[in-house]
Amino acid sequence: MGHEDGGWRIDSILYPPSSILDGCFDMGKGLFITGTDTEVGKTFVAASLAASLRERGYRVGVMKPVETGCKEMNGSLMPRDAQRLKEASGSAAPIEKICPYRFAEPLAPSIAAERAGRKIDVDLLLATYGEIAAEHDITLVEGAGGLMVPLLPSYSYADFARLLKLPLLVVAANRLGVINHLLLTLEHAACKGLTVFGYVLNRVTVEASLAADTNREVLFAATAVPCLGELPFHESETAKWAPHEAFAPEFDFRFIETLLSA
Numbered sequence: 001m002g003h004e005d006g007g008w009r010i011d012s013i014l015y016p017p018s019s020i021l022d023g024c025f026d027m028g029k030g031l032f033i034t035g036t037d038t039e040v041g042k043t044f045v046a047a048s049l050a051a052s053l054r055e056r057g058y059r060v061g062v063m064k065p066v067e068t069g070c071k072e073m074n075g076s077l078m079p080r081d082a083q084r085l086k087e088a089s090g091s092a093a094p095i096e097k098i099c100p101y102r103f104a105e106p107l108a109p110s111i112a113a114e115r116a117g118r119k120i121d122v123d124l125l126l127a128t129y130g131e132i133a134a135e136h137d138i139t140l141v142e143g144a145g146g147l148m149v150p151l152l153p154s155y156s157y158a159d160f161a162r163l164l165k166l167p168l169l170v171v172a173a174n175r176l177g178v179i180n181h182l183l184l185t186l187e188h189a190a191c192k193g194l195t196v197f198g199y200v201l202n203r204v205t206v207e208a209s210l211a212a213d214t215n216r217e218v219l220f221a222a223t224a225v226p227c228l229g230e231l232p233f234h235e236s237e238t239a240k241w242a243p244h245e246a247f248a249p250e251f252d253f254r255f256i257e258t259l260l261s262a
Contacts, residue, residue, distance in 0.1 A: 068104075
């Protein structure tokens, strides 16, 4: 009863042949974590994954290239998401390296940078990623919003992920509408030549939802990209990330082992 396509079989989670990884990881092994939209739980999933990998004995690097909507603290802009990633991973890298660009206005990075009179340097981001990756077994890079969000006026996060040569983990809010949002994200990733290892369905509300209960089954039939986890609702204000004992049973770590052994 599996959905088969190009060597993938979802129901047994057999990952594609190693040839699909050719060209990836030239600058160290990592994952680019994107979402189907804003406020879908990217940071929660990324931090939970970082904490679990740390618990499993890996040296975990994290990076949030640009964060907007930062609050000022002691005269500096504090990137809340990047700080959460740092705490979860246990990375010793300074927050200025984890998040090189921080802006106060909650806008797309290209607009926030323009309004702040600054220019985002992709070469600097690339070099910073290389430095972080060199000191860790795996590095998790979290984008902003979705793949089409502009990092520069005509340069998206999809372009940056392709430059990094990292496979994608897509976080999708498990609610009504996610089928369309996720399939569009996967199609755009394919158009950009990006490798998508899988997606995570993340419950973003405590309310009962028939759509959330059935989305995984519909997506199973609609795409050969595997669902690597279906996470229950967590109150993000009280739980910065899911503890390892709660996250590990919900996430297929065979994916990570495939990535790290490539």
